[in-house]
Amino acid sequence: MADSSKLTVSASPHFHCGETTAALMGDVLLALLPAVVMSGVLFGWHSILLIAVSVTACLVFEYVTRLLLKRPNSLADLSAAVTGVLLALNLPSNVPWWLPIIGAFVAIVVVKQFFGGIGQNFVNPALVGRITLMVSFPQYMTANQWAVPTTDAVTSATPLASIANGDLPSITEMFSKTADVDPLSMFLGLRPGSMGETCIAALLLGGLYLCVRKVISPVIPLVFMGTTVGITWIFGQNPYYNLMAGGLVLGAVFMATDYTTCPINLKGKIVYAIGCGVITAVIRLWGGMPEGVSIAIVLMNILVPHIEKLTTPKPFGYVKERKEGNV
């Protein structure tokens, strides 16, 4: 009885599943590991270095901004590290070392912390970082100058850029002409491109891990990829090629599924993923840019509050309120 005053009193429930934000982010990092390793294998040690620079920059910016804004340190939730890895994987491997730092500044300081930190950003930080770099430094980001895997200093247009430039008028021709973009090579990542987007095998492995661990639901990746592939197929492009080339898998698995910037409910997720898929397909088919995944995701991110409002499920036993006088 003497200790009765020392009892903890708290609101129910008194059990917790044990999941934490840091553990979820840790799972995402683990799921990205195959892609990181493959970027090193395909593009050399330089790409690992770039990833390290990007992650470090994100962590430093996160720490400093939180310090200046007099908010609690949030490095431990690992979200800044995830942003760092994703930003780097969205860059070509032969960009200058300082480029990811600028991207990290935009992602962490402008997009994330200025809007209130984790959970408050309305667009995907890593993607806005990438788009900013694409617009500001086209010479590094969009030129047909990207490194070709496992070769030294040879550059080549990415497969999608080749189509947009009219260099490769038909997919069938391209497959027969170019030895290094046969179906298996493309699945394994033996093609020019951003350092994390090329190895589809590694990305799917990571995606599978996230689905099995129930970190993400497979709805968004499947609907997103299905929509893009379906539409481009209808308009005469090779579906396999459209799935493998560009950043579709990286975007659909790791970027479009970002918790903060995608709808919560199933119906909303489907609407959002179809939107992402349609915009990507439209940009690929008729756009001025070769690739549209990042633009598509960011555009749909902005629409999420509206999608969410229109797709809120009806609560249990919900009955429509009768209008006045209509009894």
Added chain:
Amino acid sequence: MAKPLPSSVLCKPVCRARGGVHPPHNKFTAQSATQTLPLPAAVTIPLAQHIGAPCLPVVSVGQQVFVGTLLADRTDALCAPIHSSVSGTVKAIGPMICAGGRLADGVTIETDGNQTPDPDLQPFPVSSAEDLVAAARACGLVGLGGAGFPTHIKLRPSPEQPIDTILINAAECEPHITSDDRACLEDTPLIVRGMHTLLAALQPKQVIVGIENNKPKAIEALVREIEGNPDAENWLRVMPLPSHYPHGAEKILVQVATGRRVPAGKIPSFVGCSVLNVSSLAVLQNFIETGMPLTHRRITVDGPAVINPQNLLAPIGTAIQELLDFVGVHEPPAKVLSGGPMMGSALLNTAMPVVKQTNAVLAFDKKNDLSDRHQAPCIRCGRCATACPMSLMPTLIERYAKINDIENLRRVGVGVCMECGSCAYSCPAHRPLVQYMRLAKEIERKGRT
């Protein structure tokens, strides 16, 4: 099991429940037969043990009372009468903190050790629905599953919607608690006789016991008992439910058993169902047969801090500390719950008494009291919305509650929240979502007037 259970008594749920979570079952006391707690020297019986107004005392200090003597009642408001759980002398009547933190009078009785039943107690034969309602009231019965809603109100026949299905709630989906499980095993004949009484008085099409499939022994005992009664076999059913929290919630039980959805703001009788807790039924049938009202409770005493977890039969009004002393605790507990870990309330102190709704007392040590949890910002992962059995979006409701947005709280239907705790249980950011849901409901309720 000796032989396969007959399929004529067993029946299957008609649909699946949405959402929910899978907390560890922790039914450590499932095998422990109920022990009777040694009679305490004194009990303090609160006069507010139900949803509704506190009762007014009908005894005075110094008066001799017996087991089952009426202590308090009132006729002008919603309440369930209170009876003495011991024989002895009334020592004091004064204000005390009751369950849920509200202040009401309590009657302190010094026990004489004889536990003499009140000589005036008479069996209460029931032959009609009105009799049943009167019996439930006279018995002082409330929902023993934890809600504390007066049973006689629930059983009152509604003129618009005849009751065609009576559900006996033995789901017991909360972790740790096994008191209903033990009731099914130890009072099987009483429960089945109670089902007969309900059948005769209310004349429903069927009486179904809903019970989670993690209690195979209780299921078997009930099926065997019903089986031995061929004339009622067509009406009485046992429905094993998936062990999935919160299947014991009234609206969820009605949904999985009948496919009917209780509309927001309505009670199950609106869709022709009546839900009664299995322990409540046992107490009611006992009252009908012997006249002994609700005076004792079967309580699961368990938790990481408890040395010898078990089920105890304790007089209402016993201090929680007496239960903990009987089972032993490793160290002074850091948190003591009345009820289960998902919906139970943390007690202010262990001098608080056992009340009618106390189905469990759980003691947690420092390591398990969750006081070290670090609240982080919401990352909109959506786990709360996926877990919500009522299809609400707790994260959104938290935001609306913080800015007092009455209109949006009403639009998203916050009123249907039953505070089951599935959202907060699954939140990786450890947000106190149930607390926000309570706040949101309060804001919405005030905004309505």
